[in-house]
Amino acid sequence: MGGSSSGTSITLASVMEEGTSPVYAGKQFKQRIEEESDGDISVEFSYGGSYGSETETFDLMTQGAIDMYTGGSDAYDLHAPEYYFFNSPFVLESFEQQQRIMESDEFQEDVFPALEEEGIMVAGPRIYRGMRHYTSNEPVRTPEDVQGMDLRLPSHDSWVNAWDSVGASPSPVSLDELYSALQQGVVGASEGPPAQIASLSLWEVQDYYSLTSHLPQSGQMYVSTRFYDGLDQSDQDLFDEIVNEVTEEATQWARDSEEELLTEAEDNGMEIVEGVDSEAFYEAAAPAVERLFENTYAGSWDKWRNI
Amino acid sequence: MELVLIGLIFLGGLLVLYALGMPVAVAIGSACILIMLSPFGPPLNYGLMSNQLMHGLNSFTLLAVPFYLMLGRLMNRTDMTTEVFDFASAIFGRVRGGIAQVNIGASVIFSGMSGLAVADAAGLGRVEYNAMRDQGYDKKTAIGVTGASSIIGPIIPPSVPIILYGVLAEESIGALFLAGIVPGLLLAGVLSIFTYLVVRWKGYGKGEAVGLRTIGREFVNALPALLIPVFIVGGILSGMFTATEAGAVAVVYAIALGFYQGSLTGEILLEEFQEGMVETFSILFIISLAMLYGLVALQLRIPILLADAITGFTTDPTIAILIFVPLFMLIGTFMSITATIMIMVPILMPIIGTLGIDPIHFGIVMILSLMTGVVTPPLGSVLFVLEKVTDASLETVMRAMVLFYIPLLIVILIVALVPEVSVYVPNNYFF
Amino acid sequence: MDIDQSLGLKKDTWYDWIVLNVATFIFVLMLLLTIAQIIVRGFDLPISGGAWWTEPLARYLLIVGTYGGAAVASRNGEHIKMTIVSDQFEKRSPLIGMIVDTIAQVLTIVFLIMLGYAGLRAALQNWDTPMIGVAAVQQGWIYGTITAFIVMMVFYELINLRSLLTTNDFSQQLMNKGTHANKEGE
Ligand code: NA
Ligand code: NA
Numbered sequence: 061m062g063g064s065s066s067g068t069s070i071t072l073a074s075v076m077e078e079g080t081s082p083v084y085a086g087k088q089f090k091q092r093i094e095e096e097s098d099g100d101i102s103v104e105f106s107y108g109g110s111y112g113s114e115t116e117t118f119d120l121m122t123q124g125a126i127d128m129y130t131g132g133s134d135a136y137d138l139h140a141p142e143y144y145f146f147n148s149p150f151v152l153e154s155f156e157q158q159q160r161i162m163e164s165d166e167f168q169e170d171v172f173p174a175l176e177e178e179g180i181m182v183a184g185p186r187i188y189r190g191m192r193h194y195t196s197n198e199p200v201r202t203p204e205d206v207q208g209m210d211l212r213l214p215s216h217d218s219w220v221n222a223w224d225s226v227g228a229s230p231s232p233v234s235l236d237e238l239y240s241a242l243q244q245g246v247v248g249a250s251e252g253p254p255a256q257i258a259s260l261s262l263w264e265v266q267d268y269y270s271l272t273s274h275l276p277q278s279g280q281m282y283v284s285t286r287f288y289d290g291l292d293q294s295d296q297d298l299f300d301e302i303v304n305e306v307t308e309e310a311t312q313w314a315r316d317s318e319e320e321l322l323t324e325a326e327d328n329g330m331e332i333v334e335g336v337d338s339e340a341f342y343e344a345a346a347p348a349v350e351r352l353f354e355n356t357y358a359g360s361w362d363k364w365r366n367i
Numbered sequence: 368m369e370l371v372l373i374g375l376i377f378l379g380g381l382l383v384l385y386a387l388g389m390p391v392a393v394a395i396g397s398a399c400i401l402i403m404l405s406p407f408g409p410p411l412n413y414g415l416m417s418n419q420l421m422h423g424l425n426s427f428t429l430l431a432v433p434f435y436l437m438l439g440r441l442m443n444r445t446d447m448t449t450e451v452f453d454f455a456s457a458i459f460g461r462v463r464g465g466i467a468q469v470n471i472g473a474s475v476i477f478s479g480m481s482g483l484a485v486a487d488a489a490g491l492g493r494v495e496y497n498a499m500r501d502q503g504y505d506k507k508t509a510i511g512v513t514g515a516s517s518i519i520g521p522i523i524p525p526s527v528p529i530i531l532y533g534v535l536a537e538e539s540i541g542a543l544f545l546a547g548i549v550p551g552l553l554l555a556g557v558l559s560i561f562t563y564l565v566v567r568w569k570g571y572g573k574g575e576a577v578g579l580r581t582i583g584r585e586f587v588n589a590l591p592a593l594l595i596p597v598f599i600v601g602g603i604l605s606g607m608f609t610a611t612e613a614g615a616v617a618v619v620y621a622i623a624l625g626f627y628q629g630s631l632t633g634e635i636l637l638e639e640f641q642e643g644m645v646e647t648f649s650i651l652f653i654i655s656l657a658m659l660y661g662l663v664a665l666q667l668r669i670p671i672l673l674a675d676a677i678t679g680f681t682t683d684p685t686i687a688i689l690i691f692v693p694l695f696m697l698i699g700t701f702m703s704i705t706a707t708i709m710i711m712v713p714i715l716m717p718i719i720g721t722l723g724i725d726p727i728h729f730g731i732v733m734i735l736s737l738m739t740g741v742v743t744p745p746l747g748s749v750l751f752v753l754e755k756v757t758d759a760s761l762e763t764v765m766r767a768m769v770l771f772y773i774p775l776l777i778v779i780l781i782v783a784l785v786p787e788v789s790v791y792v793p794n795n796y797f798f
Numbered sequence: 799m800d801i802d803q804s805l806g807l808k809k810d811t812w813y814d815w816i817v818l819n820v821a822t823f824i825f826v827l828m829l830l831l832t833i834a835q836i837i838v839r840g841f842d843l844p845i846s847g848g849a850w851w852t853e854p855l856a857r858y859l860l861i862v863g864t865y866g867g868a869a870v871a872s873r874n875g876e877h878i879k880m881t882i883v884s885d886q887f888e889k890r891s892p893l894i895g896m897i898v899d900t901i902a903q904v905l906t907i908v909f910l911i912m913l914g915y916a917g918l919r920a921a922l923q924n925w926d927t928p929m930i931g932v933a934a935v936q937q938g939w940i941y942g943t944i945t946a947f948i949v950m951m952v953f954y955e956l957i958n959l960r961s962l963l964t965t966n967d968f969s970q971q972l973m974n975k976g977t978h979a980n981k982e983g984e
Contacts, residue, residue: 384905385880385883386880386883386884387883387884387898387901387902387905388879388880388881388883388884388898388899388902389879389902389905389906390871390877390878390879390906391877391878391879391880392868392877392878393877393905393906393909393910396909396913397905397909400909400912413912413915413916413919413920414916414919414920416912416913416916417916417917417919417920417941418920420861420865420913420916420917420920420941420944421861421920421937421940421941421944424857424860424861424864425857425861426857427853427856427857429860430828430832430856430857430860433825433828433829433860434829434832437829607836607840608836611832612832612835612836615829615832615833615836616833616836618829619829619833637822638804640822640825640826641807641818641819641822642804642805642807643825644821644822644824644825644863644867644870645805645807645821645867645870645871645874645876646805646876647825647867648821648825648863648864648865648866648867648868648870648871649867649868649871649876649877649878650878651860651864651867652864652865652867652868652871652877653878655864705878
């Protein structure tokens with residue numbers, strides 16, 4: 061709901077919780093833009109999913125019910141699914157590589173118009189969120205170690221196909237039931253970034269955190285085109301400047317806290333398994349990834365990796 | 368002031384539409400549209416409406432609703448309900464005011480299978496009432512004990528209101544289930560003591576003691592039914608399945624048993640599925656529109672204003688809970704529990720977070736307080752069921768309940784003031 | 799013991815039969831998918847990728863089934879309502895009771911038409927937007943099915959309106975009132 065009695069008010073939403081880098085960016089954004097516009101622009105920031113799931117929140121942005129979003133990558137999956145490879149496991153190896161690709165013209169020339177057609181604009185660079193690794197009750201170093209293991213995954217076909225190809229046995233469990241499912245042995249393993257391990261205290265129910273590094277996970281800030289186009293030039297400049305600042309700070313913050321979170325997991329009795337043969341995992345998943353590029357994704361895997 | 372005005376329009380519109388006798392779901396949706404059309408609200412947005420039609424229901428955990436609802440229907444259809452009552456009579460029949468204690472005991476056992484107070488009243492209520500009347504108890508005592516004990520059902524797991532709360536508050540349903548066990552048993556205990564006193568005061572005597580052999584026989588008869596809570600709670604705790612899946616397994620078990628014992632046929636089963644389907648989906652239809660209502664509330668900044676108002680008044684979680692209890696008891700008297708949970712939880716969750724109240728504790732207090740509504744005029748659904756299954760008039764039923772608010776209130780206060788009563792079990796066996 | 803929980807659902811016409819049984823089929827399928835999920839996981843059946851798709855599929859069935867079930871509820875008057883106030887009206891004056899019922903019924907239909915329009919709009923807009931996670935399922939199909947069921951609901955509520963208006967004593971009441979008013983007007 062832009063434009064209340066005086067000045068501009070921004071409705072900013074996130075499905076994520078406090079302690080994640082996208083929410084960190086959102087808080088910084090609110091503070092700074094309110095300060096630097098001398099209160100002319102105010103921000104109403106609701107995080108923790110008050111507006112529903114991420115997909116739902118993006119649809120709400122398309123419908124004009126919210127102005128900004130800070131969080132994950134569902135907008136790409138919804139409106140440019142052929143480019144969603146960047147958020148599939150065993151495709152890209154580092155955040156830097158992912159950044160390079162997503163900032164390239166080859167990537168943006170198709171993706172940005174597709175998002176803007178839905179009234180969604182990407183605001184600022186990617187925000188790092190952490191590497192996804194593997195949790196289990198036995199150490200995992202090679203693909204042999206995960207054969208047949210009941211692994212909780214988000215219900216996403218590209219994720220399931222890749223892990224299936226590695227040899228794990230994917231099983232759907234919703235995130236809010238993950239702790240109990242692991243504790244009771246409904247599933248034996250999960251995967252996620254250190255922040256997820258910490259926020260759910262998974263060290264109480266899993267013994268090992270094996271650094272498979274199968275997906276550099278990142279997020280993004282978004283703004284509704286309708287809202288952005290309604291700002292005058294000087295406000296747009298201020299907006300751009302602050303968004304660029306806070307996203308970069310959030311990335312730095314995420315890198316620092318990733319280290320701390322790993323130490324926290326270790327302090328709580330989780331053994332961090334370092335000598336993982338990451339390459340073997342990527343190789344084992346390669347047939348599934350190749351198939352995804354043949355059937356679903358735009359361009360070829362090689363092309364993107366060589367950008 | 369702003370909050371009062373907006374709140375009045377927001378809630379008032381809904382209540383007027385309720386009063387017209389519109390379906391609850393339609394009344395909620397229409398209230399949203401009225402607000403969007405009014406000068407106070409956000410503009411009319413069809414995209415917002417369609418959004419909630421899909422996203423409001425996009426949750427695996429919601430599947431627990433159809434499963435536990437079906438389970439209750441099948442238990443009634445296969446006479447498992449009666450077997451549970453006979454078993455309870457064999458055990459509790461010997462003590463003073465025995466049959467009254469049987470009434471409570473049967474509800475405790477049945478609560479491990481059923482998730483709705485109405486299911487308890489409709490299933491066990493008839494047997495319990497007649498058994499008490501046969502032994503010379505007056506109508507009021509018989510109805511009071513039957514009505515008050517029916518509330519145990521949705522507190523002890525499984526529980527449909529708890530499932531709805533868990534879905535909307537995004538809390539683990541397994542943990543909430545465990546949190547309900549002690550408060551449910553506490554309610555049974557307090558009710559039992561209170562009933563004992565009433566029975567003494569009114570001068571009713573002992574029931575007849577039955578031999579161990581009879582107890583054994585009734586136990587064997589009831590065993591198939593008694594296995595259901597073992598399945599559900601045991602299955603969840605041992606890790607065979609999640610709470611939602613446990614419901615599905617229990618339904619399949621009840622069906623298999625029904626066919627084995629001959630109380631189910633293909634034709635009956637189809638009818639049960641058709642009717643269970645209608646009951647389930649009419650609840651879920653309310654949920655999807657209640658989600659829209661919550662979203663419009665968010666656009667009107669109601670949760671933020673409400674949180675400011677409450678946190679401006681007190682930041683003490685205990686005092687805040689003591690404000691919520693009478694509020695819920697009041698709301699529970701004129702709105703259905705499911706509708707209240709669906710409308711209020713999305714609005715309240717951000718406030719609970721701000722106040723630092725444990726959402727698991729809050730959920731149990733909320734459901735317990737709302738439950739008093741089902742035995743309170745004018746809308747208490749259990750009252751209507753009791754009127755249907757007994758020979759008492761609605762007026763007698765209502766007056767019969769008054770005395771039994773005392774034990775209910777005692778239990779609500781204990782659970783509200785001592786969080787450990789609810790959160791101890793999940794904290795130590797779950798998290 | 800006889801516990802009366804029967805709703806006596808209507809199966810008068812071929813379309814009643816279709817809506818009822820399609821919604822029931824969806825309902826049973828949700829149960830079967832959940833059981834399948836437990837079996838595949840519990841017995842480690844060699845199904846490629848496990849049965850991960852059972853979870854989203856059960857969710858989508860729950861979404862569309864809800865509106866099918868709601869249509870059946872409209873047909874059979876099984877929607878949860880609070881009739882305590884309108885019952886009071888009816889007791890005081892059958893005419894006012896009838897008028898209140900008619901207003902509620904008309905408002906219900908107006909609302910459902912708006913809801914159906916919202917569903918149709920979303921179906922057209924999202925015809926080829928995939929559901930997150932399951933690229934094979936398009937949002938448009940789900941919105942389309944929802945819309946079809948809402949249309950059915952509108953149809954049933956129109957039938958309910960007609961039977962409300964053609965109830966004998968209502969027209970009788972109106973006529974009495976009409977002639978009475980007429981006399982006074984003269
Ligand atoms: Na129960
Ligand atoms: Na009872």
